[in-house]
Amino acid sequence: MTDELLMMRIDDDNYDEFRDPLKALCAGFPGAYWRALEDKPADQRYPSEFVDALMESGFLGALIPEEFDGAGLSLRIAAIILETIHSTSCNAGAAIGQMYLSDILVRHGSDAQKQKYLGAIAAGEVRFLASAVTETETGDDLAPMTTSAAKTGDVYVVNGAKQWVNNALNSDLMLLLARTSTGTPENPTAGLTAFLVDMKTALKSGMSGQAIDSMNNDGASDLVLDGLELPLDAVIGEVGKGYEYYRELAQLECILYAACATGDSAFFSERAITYANERVVFGRPIAYNQGIQFPISKAYVEVQGAKLIASKAAAVYDSGKQPGPLASMAKHMACEAAWQMADACFTTHGGFAFAREYDIERKWRDARVMQMTPQGRTALLTDIAVNDLGMPQSI
Ligand SMILES: Cc1cc2nc3c(=O)[nH]c(=O)nc-3n(C[C@H](O)[C@H](O)[C@H](O)COP(=O)(O)OP(=O)(O)OC[C@H]3O[C@@H](n4cnc5c(N)ncnc54)[C@H](O)[C@@H]3O)c2cc1C
Structure with missing residues (x-):
């Protein structure tokens, strides 16, 4: 008999109270909404309606402590929120700052800054x-x-x-x-x-x-x-002390962006598997072909590893310690895995991956940019080399 514990996927955690309302919210912003924005001039592409809805939902105040009228939730839950958004057609890029930039005020802001802004940021009344x-x-x-x-x-x-x-x-x-x-x-x-x-x-x-x-x-x-x-x-x-504060903030940033990347991976794998089961080529669904299965399986393995590291990094952060290079590892692994899954999804869809209406090419572009910003490969690998492996600082 299957050992359930052994086979348990780490995304089977029970966070439905967060996932379900977010999925419902995101369903109101399907691919067509994002594609229509992309057709507009650069200065009119901001997804205001989506950001308004997220602000009103209260989810973006997850990390602000209760004493400042935030939800005071764990980083693990904040990550679940972002992962869920990215597992849909949506992208949290226009709103993600609201979730973590205020951390610099919580840690280093003056009492006056905290009193003036944190409650209003948590309520979505002030946008940071x-x-x-x-x-x-x-x-x-x-x-x-x-x-x-x-x-x-x-x-x-x-x-x-x-x-x-x-x-x-x-x-x-x-x-x-x-x-x-x-x-x-x-x-x-x-x-x-x-x-x-x-x-x-x-x-x-x-x-x-x-x-x-x-x-x-x-x-x-x-x-x-x-x-x-x-x-x-x-x-x-x-x-x-700005650089020190920025490096500290970057750890939180890395864990949250890792969650966005694992969400993107979920989007790509779901789309790839559905399409592979439906698309018949040479007389059978392409899902039967190991040439289709294996890239998805390989990327899936990488995603699971990334999620474990990201969960560990979030747990360290939630315990009040700095995760250090663990946060860099989480972002690096999650972004590389998302890129791999994006590629597998692209391959699975053949020429149709290029058709805008499938949203694969749009999410593929989103996955690519996260490999570079914030905290790109160079910064992440340097952090790991120097601060975990003890190698000399070269840059
Ligand atoms: C969509 C988007 C959104 C962004 N949002 C923000 C934002 O909100 N705020 C903000 O401040 N910035 C933002 N950025 C900027 C982003 O953080 C930078 O582009 C990023 O830090 C890389 O800097 P650069 O482009 O100057 O690359 P460079 O530093 O010029 O590097 C160029 C290339 O060389 C590589 N490289 C550099 N040094 C080494 C080395 N020693 N070994 C190997 N490779 C190396 C880099 O990885 C990179 O691929 C954004 C960028 C994009 C594209």
């Missing part, structure tokens, strides 16, 4: 969806960051430019990393400071933004910061 780090010369490597914030009287004056900032033009708040002093040869990322930017005020004076016409509907924008004045209390935590 954007974080601005990347610049022309600053991607994987943050040391060359040049956007500067100079303390002048009772304000910081910010000058520079940020690129690829997701949801910047649709968010009330933005986390900004800017240089308040130069780094040192030993520590080139020293001198970066985290700021909380009120976007409505900033976009009226000192900041302008332009939506990027990209292959993914991530609402990414280029921002120009030209004499943007930020009040002194816009600093999050200590001046010059």
Whole structure:
């Protein structure tokens, strides 16, 4: 007889109270909704109705502690929420920031910042969806960051430019990393400071933004910061500690994006298996062919491994410790597995994978971008090499 415990799939956990309402919500935003958005100009592609529905659902306040009127749920459950969204036709990219960016305020924000914003973020009344780090010369490597914030009287004056900032033009708040002093040869990322930017005020004076016409509907924008004045209390935590806070936030980010990737894998495997069972070629469903089965099986194995590591990383985080390279492993494994499953799904669908109405090519693009951002392969593998394997820091 089958040993049920041995055969138990790790996604058989009983989280239906979260999965069922989310699946119902996402059913209201089928592939046709997302495809119609992609037909619009770049600055009109933001999935406002979907984000509104998620904000109203309360799911995005999962991680904000109860003392700040959030749901105070575990990271494991937050991951289930994102995995479920991505297992449907939907993509959480336009809303995911709301779930984790406020962690920097919970850990390092002033009492005034916490009181003013956390409850409102948890309730979905204030949108904290954007974080601005990347610049022309600053991607994987943050040391060359040049956007500067100079303390002048009772304000910081910010000058520079940020690129690829997701949801910047649709968010009330933005986390900004800017240089308040130069780094040192030993520590080139020293001198970066985290700021909380009120976007409505900033976009009226000192900041302008332009939506990027990209292959993914991530609402990414280029921002120009030209004499943007930020009040002194816009600093999050200590001046010059921005990079440390960002690395800390990245661990949470990695675990949540790993969940998005395993959700995408579920979408691809479900679509691939359904299609393989229905599509008859050479007189029988293609699902009988091992050439079709094995790529799906192989990707499935990788997905299961990724889910175990991601669950472990979330458990470490939920115990109050920093998961460190475990979070990088989770994101790396989950994103590689999703890409593998996307490819298997593509192969299974043959030429029809290219037809937009199947949504395979759209989700395939979504899976690809997650291998690179946030925290791409280089950053993840370096973290594992240096901080887990003890190899020298090369970048
Ligand atoms: C859709 C989208 C959304 C984004 N959203 C945001 C956002 O909200 N906020 C934000 O700040 N940024 C955002 N980004 C930017 C993203 O984080 C960066 O693109 C990413 O960090 C990579 O930086 P880069 O493009 O400058 O690549 P580079 O750093 O220039 O690297 C180029 C390539 O070389 C590889 N590479 C670099 N160094 C090494 C090495 N030592 N060994 C091997 N390979 C190496 C990299 O992996 C990469 O493939 C977004 C990007 C995209 C495409």
